Amino acid sequence: MVTDVDLSVRIGSLELAYPTLMGSGCYGSGEEFAPFIDLSKIGGVVLKSVTRAPRLGNPTPRLVQTPAGMLNAIGLQNPGIDWYLEHDVAKFASRPCAVIGSVAGFSVDDYAYVAERLAARDEIHALELNISCPNVAAEGETFACDPRLTARVVKTVRATTDKTLIVKLSPNVTDIAGIAREAESAGADALAVINTVRGMAIDVNAWKPRLGNVTGGLSGPAIRPVAVLAVYEVARAVRIPIVGQGGIETASDALEFLLAGASAISIGTGNFTDPRIPVRIVEELHAYLAARGVRSLREIVGKANVGFANPYQYEGDEG
Amino acid sequence: MVTDVDLSVRIGSLELAYPTLMGSGCYGSGEEFAPFIDLSKIGGVVLKSVTRAPRLGNPTPRLVQTPAGMLNAIGLQNPGIDWYLEHDVAKFASRPCAVIGSVAGFSVDDYAYVAERLAARDEIHALELNISCPNVAAEGETFACDPRLTARVVKTVRATTDKTLIVKLSPNVTDIAGIAREAESAGADALAVINTVRGMAIDVNAWKPRLGNVTGGLSGPAIRPVAVLAVYEVARAVRIPIVGQGGIETASDALEFLLAGASAISIGTGNFTDPRIPVRIVEELHAYLAARGVRSLREIVGKANVGFANPYQYEGDEG
Amino acid sequence: MRALQSPASVHDVLVLDRTELAPGVVLLGFHAPQLAAVTQPGQFVMAVPPGGERAAVALGIYEAQGDRASVMFFVCGPRTREFAGLREGDRFSVSGPLGNGFTLDGAKNVAIVAGGVGIASVLLPAQALVRSHVRTRLFYGARTAELLVDRERFEREGCEVICATDDGSFGHRGFITQALAATEDKPDLILACGPSPMLRATAFVAGELGVAAQLSLEETFACGVGGCWGCVVPLDRNSAQAPGFPGQDEGGSEVVYARICKEGPVFWAHELRW
């Protein structure tokens, strides 16, 4: 039994006090959840994805509940990078946790433009590249579904900033490990695995799709087995750290991702179940590791994944 | 309000009194469920997949419960086609519903060999080609993940029999509509959409995968939104009928698939929730259509799918 | 809308009572002194399904007095079914109070319009108005008499209650907004909560009568606190409730998307661009 358990993790050059990020698009800029949770007890917030031009997003309804999950089709509603830099970003300085900007786009040029401007701001500690949003016109999804496009966009963005670059992958592909390898070679510091799974629901009374956008992205506990497998496979294919996500609600869920090979985890839909989940997970991870005499969370990463190469091994700074 | 509602459907040359098939691998040969349900009230049973050589299947555990779903990795346990033809097939003659053989394999030749021998038997009314089992060595899955392999195996099997040939597709691909088109061009009479979604679960106490086979196939309500979308997309890409499946438990669930463009539906995991589900669905579909003055189930197929071409239009035998 | 937000937090609560008001309509009282103390009429909670694996559900705060608050819901899906299974002594959690409630200042003659489950959000404003000696009428519509739940409660609280049912089994036959349109005694403020067609009809009638109306909107929520932008409604860009950047809707008009959970759920009818 040990009591001093180290839950901190490093993702690229980003140091996180806790291994818990809040999923992009699910957590606003953090402030919205402050009444319910102590934000200094989470690792960081991934901000809502921002694009070059403002977007009103998709028509409503944008949300549908499904068994143990939900579909969303927000459609990247955001004020565009100009307004965002002018009105919103300064406020993020007061967050007592890491703040990670999320960049979306419709062309390689878009991504590079927005990433460069966003990364230039001190309030933004790292960038996540959302090349896997299923809720915008075909091109948006294509990036993470095509190994060559993935390589191109990552390489171009990489050239614009030295801040930690997390590339968010889509599960809606035949071979996610192949895409992951492309992102790694192109210079990604870490991978977010996974974005939502494409799905739809139909209103059987009105005889039409339930989402204004017809199709949406499935998240929540329903997709957890899909996400754990994606992490497991990606972890065998790359040596950069992985931020595991998809349906995490408990420490046990988080441990599945960590044992599969994720170095950190992200919680999105779980916050809609109970906003205290992220802090509970940290407390329970602490107790779990202490009870097993494990001194650092990093030690268990990939432990259920035979053939996995722990990313920390290759950095020379950990055993 | 009408009372004479026609629930019969035709899949290729196979006439089904009810639009409800029982999913391969979930329903034994039907007999196992006879104590709980009147088998003359279901459309038909898709038998457990059979291979050329006998297979003991995967190590246990083979099943894991997950949120609103389950993972299975049976691994195609079956006695092989010789034993099957000798000991099992004769018994199927007494089933008061359609009996559909399911063929699995590891090479194009395997599929053709098993399909030809199975189709030669009168007890088997139609064939389903399981080219999408996620629980066997890599090759098994590859067929439905590769458009060219799909085309080759379907074409070769097509040449061996005139019986209705249903090709079962995998959701674990970037573009299921493209695979569907290949299967159609190669001579499939119908498509089963979808087989299970690949996933895994980890035992966080033992630090190892919970399935003996490490990975498995996710089924049940959790995957329903994924399956409905797959049907919706395939229905826009092909003109042959679709057997929709994935998490169907109620008439409302079944209607989502029908309105998306499926001509019939299949129930697998739902039978593990309550074995009366298939008969309840038929009763409720009847009531639903009667209440809306719809005389035939065929009339609502694809009605929530703008741009869908109803397969029956092209057969010349329906309005 | 004046900002009627209160200090929200998460509360682990104990079920005090459970009543089935009609088949499939459950009233659940729970011990929540802190919540009850700060709730404003028209606010809601996000209630956490006790079994996990399912998102929290938005429920209007029906009663809030002393140590006790309550919610009332129609069982229509897996989550409300789960809540319906709770009994006295069970525990669950709620986040709240959330959202901006009704603005009641200055009104002298208020018509509250409630349809179906919308009734769950209008008891508190009715009580507050009666307490301030404002003439308060409830126009209450439902499919059938049985679903006009807790009607007498509003009478006991001092409201005049006018009912309508689709099938004519109680009160007027037809829509409750027809009864509103036909009233001789013109209100100076209309508050409404109910299904979207009823709200649109209310907005129309209010326009005809030339009376300001506040509508409590409903939409599927995910976060309930403004974090996901899943519950938006287009507003006039000059609305005081407009939260952020303007944009053009499909028709080319300038609108601002407001979050129903955060800027609402109550909006001025004339500012909605839906």
Added chain:
Amino acid sequence: MRALQSPASVHDVLVLDRTELAPGVVLLGFHAPQLAAVTQPGQFVMAVPPGGERAAVALGIYEAQGDRASVMFFVCGPRTREFAGLREGDRFSVSGPLGNGFTLDGAKNVAIVAGGVGIASVLLPAQALVRSHVRTRLFYGARTAELLVDRERFEREGCEVICATDDGSFGHRGFITQALAATEDKPDLILACGPSPMLRATAFVAGELGVAAQLSLEETFACGVGGCWGCVVPLDRNSAQAPGFPGQDEGGSEVVYARICKEGPVFWAHELRW
């Protein structure tokens, strides 16, 4: 194993009583005369979670008498949590009775070994044996005294009860199979139900003692009726319970995979090849 199957069907049942025997251990009695009439000791039901969306759960039939049957379960996941929420007057469904029970004929001195939740499947065989005037001892192990649920019941039924707890808080300290191994009064038949390590230890002790043992196995079920082949265990190919074609296991020995739900859950220990 003799085929001890009974005519199974689906029953919609009414909860008659609910008792929390220990924290997280619930006994649920329900009205099911038809089921109770045909149940054989060692059989189980597949119980349908009332909320839908979740597969049925395998539960041993604990009691079966007159109009009433019962199940006893440990709350360990979402489905058992759902069942734990049921109260008197609620309804749920069960399919059963299922599987092949224990063969009791001819035994004169029976040792029943139960571990943890395994106790749920051994009351009926204990009752049947006592009724036939067979000397019946229950060797009952649990983690701690509190989890030796309904121990007195077995005494009242006429069993001698020997207990063991991991922490020594009641009875012997250690594994219950150690108590079995140490018995001076050698049984002529052993029945066992409990976690897999306990069953393996029981099989070992039975072998040492030279006594035949029947083990009720546990595995995650999906269908529970033999339709999915998800719950298999390797058997000696000559076992009367071997269902079908033989094959070679990883070690190259010939085995037959039997379905625990259909050919079992009770198997002869010496025929298992696990």
